[in-house]
Amino acid sequence: METRIAAISLIVEEPASVEALNGILHEYAPYVLGRMGIPYREKGVNIICVAVDAPQNAINALTGKLGRLSGVSAKAVYSRSEKTEETNRRIKNENC
Numbered sequence: 001m002e003t004r005i006a007a008i009s010l011i012v013e014e015p016a017s018v019e020a021l022n023g024i025l026h027e028y029a030p031y032v033l034g035r036m037g038i039p040y041r042e043k044g045v046n047i048i049c050v051a052v053d054a055p056q057n058a059i060n061a062l063t064g065k066l067g068r069l070s071g072v073s074a075k076a077v078y079s080r081s082e083k084t085e086e087t088n089r090r091i092k093n094e095n096c
Contacts, residue, residue: 003077005033006059010048014071018046020071025050028062 012018025032031054037046050061059076067074 001055003053004056004059005051005053006076008050008052008063008066008074008076010046010050010066011073012046012048012071013044013073015067017071021048021066021072022071024062024069028052028054028058031058042084055059067071 010021011061012021025035031052033051033053035048035050040047050064054062056078059078063076066072
């Protein structure tokens, strides 16, 4: 299956949505490469970036679910190239 590398950027303005946000990210954990969160206390928001390697439909679904949470804005930016399972296996073997 072809996968894409993407960064999903989130602005969280509603602290009550954080538990649901973490639950959704846990659902998609196999695709998550890493995440970084920055609390911006002066403005009362949290800025989160989640790096993923997943099929395009999974990235779209994840971004949509996150963006539908109250007080959460979500946008995804994608790499230009698509990777196949064979490419991923080859890269993994070269790095061993």
